[in-house]
Amino acid sequence: MSNVYATEKPYRARRTPDRAHYDKATVHAILDEGLVAHVAYVGGMGEPHVIPIFYARHGDDLLFHASSKSGLGLAAKQGAWMCATVTLIDSIVYARSGFHHSMKFRSVAAHGVTELVSGDDKLAALDFMVDRLEPGRAAHLRPMNDQEIKATHVVRLRLDQVTAKVSVGDAPNEEPEDLDWPVWAGIVPVTTVFGVPRQHDPSVSDAGRPALSGPLFRK
Amino acid sequence: MSNVYATEKPYRARRTPDRAHYDKATVHAILDEGLVAHVAYVGGMGEPHVIPIFYARHGDDLLFHASSKSGLGLAAKQGAWMCATVTLIDSIVYARSGFHHSMKFRSVAAHGVTELVSGDDKLAALDFMVDRLEPGRAAHLRPMNDQEIKATHVVRLRLDQVTAKVSVGDAPNEEPEDLDWPVWAGIVPVTTVFGVPRQHDPSVSDAGRPALSGPLFRK
Numbered sequence: 001m002s003n004v005y006a007t008e009k010p011y012r013a014r015r016t017p018d019r020a021h022y023d024k025a026t027v028h029a030i031l032d033e034g035l036v037a038h039v040a041y042v043g044g045m046g047e048p049h050v051i052p053i054f055y056a057r058h059g060d061d062l063l064f065h066a067s068s069k070s071g072l073g074l075a076a077k078q079g080a081w082m083c084a085t086v087t088l089i090d091s092i093v094y095a096r097s098g099f100h101h102s103m104k105f106r107s108v109a110a111h112g113v114t115e116l117v118s119g120d121d122k123l124a125a126l127d128f129m130v131d132r133l134e135p136g137r138a139a140h141l142r143p144m145n146d147q148e149i150k151a152t153h154v155v156r157l158r159l160d161q162v163t164a165k166v167s168v169g170d171a172p173n174e175e176p177e178d179l180d181w182p183v184w185a186g187i188v189p190v191t192t193v194f195g196v197p198r199q200h201d202p203s204v205s206d207a208g209r210p211a212l213s214g215p216l217f218r219k
Numbered sequence: 220m221s222n223v224y225a226t227e228k229p230y231r232a233r234r235t236p237d238r239a240h241y242d243k244a245t246v247h248a249i250l251d252e253g254l255v256a257h258v259a260y261v262g263g264m265g266e267p268h269v270i271p272i273f274y275a276r277h278g279d280d281l282l283f284h285a286s287s288k289s290g291l292g293l294a295a296k297q298g299a300w301m302c303a304t305v306t307l308i309d310s311i312v313y314a315r316s317g318f319h320h321s322m323k324f325r326s327v328a329a330h331g332v333t334e335l336v337s338g339d340d341k342l343a344a345l346d347f348m349v350d351r352l353e354p355g356r357a358a359h360l361r362p363m364n365d366q367e368i369k370a371t372h373v374v375r376l377r378l379d380q381v382t383a384k385v386s387v388g389d390a391p392n393e394e395p396e397d398l399d400w401p402v403w404a405g406i407v408p409v410t411t412v413f414g415v416p417r418q419h420d421p422s423v424s425d426a427g428r429p430a431l432s433g434p435l436f437r438k
Contacts, residue, residue: 189414
């Protein structure tokens with residue numbers, strides 16, 4: 001088992017290679033903190049579509065669900081090649097030149113063939129996705145019925161052609177001769193905040209109440 | 220001038236049409252609040268790529284920049300058809316069944332041919348993008364030099380084939396017979412928070428200091 005993804009062209013970072021990372025620890029940490037992946041597939045006329053979707057990483061698999069009647073679900077059923085990108089924005093960078101305005105961010109792009117997960121693996125994957133929102137929650141839910149299971153595709157994108165890009169720090173990346181240009185420069189931090197859970201009125205139980213714990217809810 | 224985008228197949232919402240909106244007011248409000256678009260283009264082997272990128276809406280144009288040497292920049296120079304998706308997540312929905320777990324969200328997907336903006340329009344577009352981060356800031360910056368201007372493509376995606384999807388409210392969408400299932404149900408609010416601006420050490424001026432005002436910084 002390698003600790004590094006053997007990403008090849010054209011899925012390696014072409015530019016700013018110093019920001020590119022291929023080690024699994026970096027890739028997994030970003031995927032485990034993200035809430036939504038933007039998944040792209042190519043439609044029947046060769047046109048790209050981008051869909052935001054909840055996902056879960058399970059080992060070296062990226063798992064997500066799709067309605068069996070959606071464009072995304074139909075493409076996955078055909079084993080389409082897709083790209084899933086997860087982006088965490090940490091700050092907006094205000095530089096002294098327009099050119100160096102930027103963001104500090106951590107992102108992962110995963111490319112590969114998709115396949116449908118079926119049978120017991122499918123049920124386990126659905127539970128795994130729910131439990132990402134609150135460990136142990138899936139066991140408390142009203143079980144899926146056959147119609148719901150049929151209406152939902154679980155899609156696996158194997159992590160293989162994967163690139164993480166990471167830009168961190170508090171300082172703009174600037175030309176040295178710009179540093180005394182008379183304009184404010186710095187960063188504005190950007191954070192995703194999860195608020196207090198709001199119970200739905202008819203709720204009758206505290207079982208599975210979200211505790212906002214785990215990598216997804218890192219503060 | 221129509222107030223509604225005349226979006227056609229396959230860019231109209233196929234499923235959940237009650238969540239789809241094509242009026243410009245809804246589309247523009249979402250685009251003006253978003254910080255990053257996920258832009259997809261199709262590479263030389265027919266493979267989709269998804270890139271997160273800062274953007275600005277200007278009338279019925281979506282403007283973003285790309286390095287002239289990047290895959291995104293090269294595709295834009297060739298007038299590639301792209302899809303730009305902007306997603307605002309408002310809450311995670313915890314339902315009583317796995318099937319109805321969901322999110323409340325507002326998103327826009329814009330599809331169309333890209334083209335490069337050039338000449339004075341290019342410089343104006345770059346300033347417009349900076350001023351989205353703080354009104355009036357661009358006038359205070361060290362002007363772009365020829366090398367920087369050449370290294371940066373400004374890309375226009377005309378808003379035409381556009382679909383907004385909106386799912387709001389505080390209640391899970393559930394089967395009536397599930398409402399007394401003994402599990403906690405409700406939502407966890409999700410918010411993007413912009414922190415206190417942190418000045419870079421050698422900053423010498425308050426000109427252009429971000430006041431976090433405008434649609435982007437809606438609290």
